[in-house]
Amino acid sequence: MKTNNLTKFRDHLDELYKPGTSERADFDAGYEEFKIGVLIHEARKAQGLTQDQLAEKCGTTKAYISKVENNLKDVRFSTLRNIVEKGLGGKLQLYIRI
Numbered sequence: 001m002k003t004n005n006l007t008k009f010r011d012h013l014d015e016l017y018k019p020g021t022s023e024r025a026d027f028d029a030g031y032e033e034f035k036i037g038v039l040i041h042e043a044r045k046a047q048g049l050t051q052d053q054l055a056e057k058c059g060t061t062k063a064y065i066s067k068v069e070n071n072l073k074d075v076r077f078s079t080l081r082n083i084v085e086k087g088l089g090g091k092l093q094l095y096i097r098i
Helices: 007-015 020-047 051-058 063-067 077-087
Strands: none
Touching: 020 063, 020 077, 051 063, 051 077
């Protein structure tokens, strides 16, 4: 669907990666992994914390926080929970969609 000669992102995505294909599943999984880093980065910035400060609060290193925020490192669930709960003072919630 085009509006003002612009293509909606979802339509463009559907053209590149057809829904229901393994390529689309891989894209969606990669997006979810990328999103974790963005969410941590935004929460850290909103609280006025540096990567060093967040790392100290949750017991890791600045380099590790940087790698997570930039999607260069897979993060273990226990470490993610520490970053969110100890470092950011938040609550980590997950769900499974079937």
